[in-house]
Amino acid sequence: MDAHSRGRADEIDPADQWVLNPQTGNYELRLDRSAGQSQPAAPSHPRPRTTRGATPPGQRTHDRLTETVPPVPGQRRRRAAEPGDRPSAAGRRKRRPEKSRKKKVLMWTGGTMAVVLVGGAAGAYALYNHFDNNINTIEVAGGSEGFKKDEAFNILLIGTDKRTGEGNSGYGDKNSPGHADTTILFHVSKDRTNATAMSIPRDLVIDIPECETKLPDGSIKKIPGQTDERFNISLGQSDRDPGCTMRTVKEITGLTVDHFMMADFNAVKEMTTAVGGVKVCVEKPIDDPKSHLKLPKGESTIMGEQALAFVRTRSSFGNKSDLDRMKVQQQFLSSMIRQMKSDDTLTSPSKLYDLADAATNALTVDTGIGSISKLKSLALELSKIDTKNITFLTLPVIDNPDEPTPVTVVPDPEKAPQLFEMMLSDISLTEVKKKEQDAKNAQAQAEAKLLQGARSTAREVRVDVYNGSGKTGAAQKTIDWLQNEHGVTRSTNKSNAPEKAAKTSLTYAPNQADQARKLADLMGLPASALKPGTQDAGEREPMTLVLGADFKGAGVPLTGPAKAPEGAQTADKQVCAK
Numbered sequence: 001m002d003a004h005s006r007g008r009a010d011e012i013d014p015a016d017q018w019v020l021n022p023q024t025g026n027y028e029l030r031l032d033r034s035a036g037q038s039q040p041a042a043p044s045h046p047r048p049r050t051t052r053g054a055t056p057p058g059q060r061t062h063d064r065l066t067e068t069v070p071p072v073p074g075q076r077r078r079r080a081a082e083p084g085d086r087p088s089a090a091g092r093r094k095r096r097p098e099k100s101r102k103k104k105v106l107m108w109t110g111g112t113m114a115v116v117l118v119g120g121a122a123g124a125y126a127l128y129n130h131f132d133n134n135i136n137t138i139e140v141a142g143g144s145e146g147f148k149k150d151e152a153f154n155i156l157l158i159g160t161d162k163r164t165g166e167g168n169s170g171y172g173d174k175n176s177p178g179h180a181d182t183t184i185l186f187h188v189s190k191d192r193t194n195a196t197a198m199s200i201p202r203d204l205v206i207d208i209p210e211c212e213t214k215l216p217d218g219s220i221k222k223i224p225g226q227t228d229e230r231f232n233i234s235l236g237q238s239d240r241d242p243g244c245t246m247r248t249v250k251e252i253t254g255l256t257v258d259h260f261m262m263a264d265f266n267a268v269k270e271m272t273t274a275v276g277g278v279k280v281c282v283e284k285p286i287d288d289p290k291s292h293l294k295l296p297k298g299e300s301t302i303m304g305e306q307a308l309a310f311v312r313t314r315s316s317f318g319n320k321s322d323l324d325r326m327k328v329q330q331q332f333l334s335s336m337i338r339q340m341k342s343d344d345t346l347t348s349p350s351k352l353y354d355l356a357d358a359a360t361n362a363l364t365v366d367t368g369i370g371s372i373s374k375l376k377s378l379a380l381e382l383s384k385i386d387t388k389n390i391t392f393l394t395l396p397v398i399d400n401p402d403e404p405t406p407v408t409v410v411p412d413p414e415k416a417p418q419l420f421e422m423m424l425s426d427i428s429l430t431e432v433k434k435k436e437q438d439a440k441n442a443q444a445q446a447e448a449k450l451l452q453g454a455r456s457t458a459r460e461v462r463v464d465v466y467n468g469s470g471k472t473g474a475a476q477k478t479i480d481w482l483q484n485e486h487g488v489t490r491s492t493n494k495s496n497a498p499e500k501a502a503k504t505s506l507t508y509a510p511n512q513a514d515q516a517r518k519l520a521d522l523m524g525l526p527a528s529a530l531k532p533g534t535q536d537a538g539e540r541e542p543m544t545l546v547l548g549a550d551f552k553g554a555g556v557p558l559t560g561p562a563k564a565p566e567g568a569q570t571a572d573k574q575v576c577a578k
Contacts, residue, residue: 134360137370140243141212144258145368149381150190152426154255156246157184157197158235158262178264180235180245182311182329185253187423192381194389194428197333198419199326200249202232203408205400209251211244230408242366252395252411253420259369267362268308271336274354276344277301278336280310281576288316298576307332317577323394323409328577330392337387391429395419447527455521456514462490462542463519468501469551478547481554486522492542501548504529504558508544509537516543524557 147153159182183200210225223238234240234248246257272278279301286295291313293306302310311329318324344351360372369378396415399406411417422429463482467475475493482488506529508516516530537543550558 131356131360132372134357134363135370135372135375136364137367138241138243138364139214139367140241140246140260147258147369147378147381152190153188153258155186155188156242156249156257156260157186158242158245158260159183159267160235160262160264178236179232181232182326183231183245183249185249185255185257187255188382188385189426189428192384193386194391194430195382195385196423196429197330197390197392198423199330199392199394200231200252201322201326201395201397201409202230203322204231204252204395204397205229205408205410206231206248206252208234208240208244208248211240211247213239213241213244215239228402242364253423255420255423259366261369262364263362265308267359268311269304270358270362271355272303272307274358275303275336275339275351277303278307278332278339280332280335282316283576286313286316288313290315323397326394330394331577334387334390334392337390341387389428389430393419393429444527447530450513450530450532451517451520451527453517454514455518458487458518458522459489461488461515461519462512462540463488463506463515463545464492464494464542466494466497466544466546468497468499469504469547469549470500471547471551474547474551474554477554478545482522485555488519488522490542497546501546502550504546504548504551505531506543506545507531507533509533509535509541511536512543519543519545526558529558 144153158180160178161181179202181202183202185198185200187196187198189195205228208226208229208231210223212220212222215221221239223240223244226233231248231252234245235242242260242262246260249255249257279299280295281299282295282297285297286293288294288309291309293309293313293316295302295310311325311332313328314320314322314325317328340355365375369375396412396419397409398412400408400410422432465475465478465482467473475495479491479493482491504525506516506519506525508531510532513532516532519525520527520530552558
């Protein structure tokens with residue numbers, strides 16, 4: 001009896017003998033149709049569990065599923081053959097199409113915010129019901145009921161500084177009502193090809209609009225608006241709920257926020273542990289006595305308390321500000337998403353269970369997405385986005401001009417509205433960056449051609465030098481260096497330029513290209529400094545060299561190594577924290 005015909009007695013379909021054991025998450029072969037579900041095999045690497053006392057059957061706990069598991073349905077019998085039915089080849093059942101391996105799990109965590117959406121992990125009703133009961137919801141004014149698949153939507157991811165949960169009372173202000181410590185506006189495009197995750201600084205000074213919130217006793221409280229306040233008190237202060245934060249974000253950006261997801265410190269600790277840790281990278285060793293973070297230079301895998309310390313520390317990176325901390329959180333989030341989508345996670349039933357259990361326990365959402373079925377639908381939409389098309393950035397800001405020694409920030413009056421308009425117009429930042437890079441590459445290639453070709457001799461170079469650098473005597477020092485060191489005797493000091501120049505430039509006619517290339521070689525001018533004209537010059541007409549603010553001194557080349565642009569980053573790349 002081969003593998004395809006085994007168990008075919010009594011017209012039992014062998015394909016129906018593979019049944020899901022909800023306790024293990026594995027499929028098991030049952031050959032005896034009258035036998036019950038087999039007992040789960042002991043895991044090869046059991047993990048310790050915390051027990052919070054005996055729990056009656058059917059009651060949920062936050063540590064382990066304790067519902068009574070429904071019995072596995074009995075096996076189906078094969079349909080009796082009917083006249084006219086065509087026999088299948090070799091009596092085999094037609095093979096089902098192979099399931100796609102493009103399962104996606106998406107997790108966001110910004111400091112204290114994390115949520116995992118696991119598609120298809122709760123196949124059994126008991127698991128589905130368990131995860132569904134884990135979720136906490138808040139009814140907010142102005143939220144959306146679900147979302148439309150053919151429209152862009154915005155989710156506000158909020159990490160609070162509330163110290164609830166085991167081991168968290170020692171962090172900062174243990175009496176905090178739960179302010180918006182870390183906030184990310186997650187914009188998903190209409191066609192689901194890209195997303196923008198914009199971090200909002202908690203010390204951003206803005207106007208908080210009037211809002212309504214529902215109190216524990218069911219009554220409605222109208223909370224008056226405030227002007228020139230920090231963004232983080234849009235949540236928690238004066239009984240403000242996440243709906244107030246949603247309305248504040250709309251006031252700032254003009255974008256309507258459809259839903260929110262909120263969690264506290266435990267989210268980072270539990271989620272990172274559930275997936276076996278998250279890879280991070282630092283450019284120097286870290287030993288921070290405040291956050292108790294200790295990491296060697298290079299790449300490390302962190303989880304639990306260490307992961308929380310990584311996203312909370314300020315004094316270890318950059319200029320020790322909240323803005324630099326947000327960059328580190330974005331790097332952590334990118335790495336977490338990559339770990340979520342790795343085969344190591346997606347092929348492990350135990351990791352998927354722990355991940356879903358930890359996420360739903362840590363998660364508070366609005367009623368519009370407040371169920372596993374709605375979150376699963378949302379996950380399916382998000383799963384269409386490639387990580388390379390998820391752009392992380394921070395709301396553009398400047399120092400608060402009203403403070404003599406700035407400790408807060410305000411939206412950049414030029415850059416912030418431009419970003420908001422791009423998001424409102426559903427423009428992909430990854431596409432914008434690609435187009436900008438393509439344009440830069442094309443320009444660089446065109447400029448590079450300017451340096452290709454014959455060179456004149458130094459004696460043949462004619463050039464007038466203007467000082468637009470703001471450095472006293474720069475033109476004369478350059479003339480002395482050119483004449484004495486390189487024999488460019490036909491160079492003339494024309495004193496100060498009509499106005500200051502940010503960049504050094506060399507303007508020349510088409511028939512002076514040989515001279516321009518020679519002078520560029522001598523002075524170390526980049527191709528971008530060469531400005532060719534369209535009409536030939538006279539026989540004795542000189543080129544024009546204007547020294548700009550980038551001029552560092554006679555004989556000091558202006559060319560240097562190219563640097564990658566700072567700021568926006570995509571989720572598919574590992575970045576080392578500085």
